[in-house]
Structures are given as C-alpha cells and as structure tokens.
Amino acid sequence: MRTATRFSEDIVPLGDLKVNPGKVVRHADETGRPVLLTNHGRGVAVVQALAEFEAESEERAFLRGVVQGLMDLEERREVKLSDVKRRLGLA
Secondary structure, eight states: OOOOOOHHHHEEEHHHHHHOHHHHHHHHHHHOOOEEEEETTEEEEEEOOHHHHHHHHHHHHHHHHHHHHHHHHHTTOOOOHHHHHHHTTOO
C-alpha cells in the first residue's frame, strides 16, 4: 500500500547509502515509500522496493492503455466486440 512521502524520514544523503545500504533498502521495503537520495542537497536518485516498483509499472501501463483506448474512441477507431471475437476465434 502506497503512503505519502515523509520528508523527515525518506530523504537520505548519498553518503548514508554508501555507509549503510542495507538500512536504506530495508526502510524503502518496510515502509513501502521510496527513499530520495541527495547529493549536496539536491535529489539524485530514488531507492524503491521492488514490489512497489512493479505495482507502479503495471499501473502506468494500465493507465496508458486506458488513455489510448479513450483516444481511439475519440478518433472513431473502434471495433465491435463481435468482430474482435471472430478475429480471435472466440465466436
């Protein structure tokens, strides 16, 4: 479950990652929140739990498909369900 970033906990200097990478990775995994790595006060990278990364990637792909479908409808690029079933050999 995704929760809001807690800036007091989720921003880590790059040096801390070098000293104790396991702690940073464990924090991201246990909280489900990404950790923002900084160098000289500027964000340079994000450490994110694999499960969260995969879930967000799937969500982005799904939303892209929805947007593409809506654009297809708007452009009148649509196919009847019966035609799709016939093409796929399901009818």
